[in-house]
Amino acid sequence: MKKRIATVSLAGCFGCHMSLLDIDERLLELLQQVEFDRSPLNDLKRFTRRCDIGLVEGGCCNEENVHTLQEFRRNCDVLIAVGQCAVMGGLPVMRNAIMHSDDPLRECLETAYLDSDKVYNPSNQIPNDAALPLLLDKVYTLADVVKVDYQIPGCPPSGDTLWNTLEALLAGKPVELAYEQLRYD
Amino acid sequence: MESRIVSICRRYADDRTRLMDILLEVQRELRGIEPAAMELIARQLGITRVEVEGVVSFYAFFSRRTKGEIIIRVCDDIIDRHAGGREIAKVFVEELGLAIGTTSADGRFSLEITPFLGMSDQAPSAMVNETILTRLTVQKVRLVCARLREGTEPRDLVVHTGDGNNSHPLIRAEVNNNIRLAGEVLLCPVPANAGLRSALQRRPQELLAELEESGLTGRGGAGFPTGKKWRAAADTAATRRFIICNADEGEPGTFKDRVLLTERADLMIEGMTIAAYTVGSDAGIIYLRGEYSYLRPYLESVLQARREHGVLGKNIGGKQGFDFDIRIQLGAGAYICGEESALISSCEGLRGEPKNRPPFPVESGYLGFPTVVDNVETYCCAARIMEQGGAWFGSFGTDRSSGTKLFSVSGDCARPGVYELPFGITVRDLLDRVDAPDAAAVQVGGPSGEMINMSQFERRLCLEDLPTGGSVMVFSQRRNILEIVDHFLEFFVEESCGYCTPCRVGNVFLKKRIEKVRKGLCELEDLAYLKELGKTIAVTSRCGLGHTSPNPVLSTIRNFPLVYAVLLKEHGDGVQASFDIQAALEESRRLAKRRSMIYDPNYDEA
Amino acid sequence: MNKPFKFEIDGIEIEAQRGQSIMQAADEAGVYIPRLCDTEGLEPQGSCRVCVVKQNGRAVSACTQPAIEGAKVENETEEILGYRRDLVRMLYHEGNHLCPICEASGRCELQAMGYRLGITQATKYPYLQPARPVDASHPDIVLDTNRCILCGRCIRASRDIDKKHVFEYVGRGINKRVGVNGNKLAETDVKLNDRAIDLATCPVGCIIQKGRGFFAPIGERQFDKKPITLGVGPGKNRGKS
Ligand SMILES: Cc1cc2nc3c(=O)[nH]c(=O)nc-3n(C[C@H](O)[C@H](O)[C@H](O)COP(=O)(O)O)c2cc1C
Ligand code: SF4
Ligand code: SF4
Ligand code: SF4
Ligand code: SF4
């Protein structure tokens, strides 16, 4: 039976997904071994059944990220944090370190939407539509929220790195990366 | 300000190695060492400001901002906490209208927490400038605050002075000795200078042999053979050698050096003098912890009296050419300065960081000269050995741990205080003497030692089994073991010098995980995490602090597994129990003025 | 007296001179012991502990521990690699290391040590995410202390080589930092051509030279293809490659 894979981008930039497409013609090889379930690659928005592997890009910056991540954890046997954002927060996590004030979230939003001289925002309002998920008090890594089985560092990890990791996991072998394939940037 | 600082520096001959003393005086006179003052000191000593700042920022009793005229430091060791120290701190907060760690707007008061004052046998305690207050109660604190507000000088807060020399006019402290059991070596009556007289009639080589025969081992905790140490210092070729007495007594739960400094100061100095004669030294230092600065005037007077009696200074005991004098170096609130090489750094006016070893202090210590660093009690023992002989001393104790030992017992017992007993007595024996029928756990050797359970009370206090520098803390069934562990880790995080990675960072991780365990947010695999992390810290750290800091965790996992077992849960669903979505959303709900569509079940009703 | 002697590292015989550290002797024999706080030309400090080895069974820092005749030293055993991974992770989690936007990425010794040790496993350590200052006051130099690993190399270079003592540790424990001689870097007499500011001195991306950087394209940076090892590290025109 084909293994099932689900993927998602949380607080990420889709760069890690793009990198997955970078495996080029090996994508066909991959598709012979696996079937994609919930994933932006096939636009499936819900899990159709339990999956063997879940690839998660991006950390958690809002409630919807948390919800999705918990769903992934529930539905995937092996959960993999893909990319620096998922592993350690990535660029979004800068708000944690910089925002050590009494009212960090407000300051963050005001800087992003009102105060910074780089902002163009004629309405002069911070977006607050009922449909917008609430922001978390800070950015969390995947491992802060759920248990993570593997992590693939990199921003993004190269197509080769992703391919080799998946290949090993699908074959039930330990993941071994060549020196050039392990990167934190 | 400028002229005051310049004159302080001049008094120490603009000597960079006396920076500790200079900073202590500047701190006392100006109540703080602000950047401008650091700049002046630096210029005067010919160093850079950041070097001065490096030292100032290392010690808890120095501050880069101006502090209040009266600094109140409430003791926060675990025994004081169990005795109500936290409530005491709260009363100070209320009475002075000051948060902990702040200074009042009028510059009158600063309120602080300090990790250990050395008074756990009379907890809760606090330090008001240099005055120690013990057995504090809510009423007493209110009275103290009222009197301080009226302008009473801190030293006039003492109404009832303690026993023995605590009532000496130069001490006048509210402190009690609490000597519960005097043994045959140290706390019994001792003749003045008998050991020194006997030593001066013999050759140094004979004294080394005597010391080795006695089997005396260091009383500061590590248990190194004293004879071997003195011999190494004597054997190292050098133009000068130094004798240092470690009176830093920072291990929480230890207070026996306090008692010796109060009641056996002469004997201790006699021991240092014998050491000087034995290894060939002309200068010594007593490193007195800042918390015990109330003892300083008295100790100075003892030194002076000895000079006058010809047992210190020039031609000691009439022996031509044997010159030896001692200065007191005050510390400034850093536990790590009890570690011998950090202590030497501190005496040299540096940040109190341990030095790389080798070379060991006996080869290259204070200012690069061979240096003997021994504990207060060790010097006292050495003096008695020279008087009574090594064989006599060796007749007490066990094979590898000879002599008697002072145990500082505190916690849940009826008779806390100092007990002098031969090495090798069982924990149970000691517990009987201190009257602790409901003891459920005993911490031997302070936070860096081992926590044992009831089934281990037959174990013996000695190097062969349970080593201790003297600290024995008794805990009854009522106490929360993990609260104690957490508190000890807090102590190590606070007191790590930060020099090396594993101790500086690893201890923070240990503490964070123990906090999670306490909240019931951990699983079985977290035990493996704690053990592994603890091992990395213990193995790779650079000095004794890091080598032992994981002990509270590792020894309780070993000896109190059930305490952990009841708190660890299997969650199974793969979510981290420690992640609290409700708390993470609180801020956002407030700012957006709406609730969560996902995590607020009654979203629609809002 | 000064007769050379021998000892073993992982079974390889090494010749040493009296007074040499394990690290010096190993370097001369071409055996690499990982290191971060130690670098050519500066006094060894013994603080990062990454050079931990076992000498006759006792864990010591190779950069400060004298070699002993006949000793057996363990360097690359699984146990020791495990400690080193833990130590490198501790440093990584202590500061704020956003490699994707770091100028030093690709020539950073901390990162390279992570690669060499193959740190990929899901780490359990928390990220401390401290709030640390960036000092860009100086016309030529930026100090981004978020990336400082407290190796003290800048301190020793400035003190012992430049004779300026511009940098020094301040604070203690987890609050220990590298301070500068003044309220900000611009107030000090530090200069771009000081040894303390040399690219070889700071092993990470904490001391950055303004207007320079990103010396090599991705893929051709110093540690992109080859692991950090002897001679690749400090003192060898890092960044130029
Ligand atoms: C973190 C740390 C704190 C220490 N504190 C003290 C102390 O307060 N008093 C003391 O005598 N020894 C202390 N020691 C032990 C000293 O390093 C040293 O072993 C001792 O002063 C030697 O004297 P001794 O041989 O007479 O015991 C401490 C050691 C460490 C690692
Ligand atoms: S790790 Fe890099 S590529 Fe991947 S989502 Fe984050 S920012 Fe994008
Ligand atoms: S173990 Fe701790 S106290 Fe000792 S040198 Fe390292 S950081 Fe400092
Ligand atoms: S200093 Fe090194 S580890 Fe830190 S962010 Fe830069 S490249 Fe990464
Ligand atoms: S600034 Fe760089 S060289 Fe200096 S201590 Fe930090 S990491 Fe080391």
Ligand code: FES
């Ligand atoms: S290189 Fe030896 S401790 Fe850092």
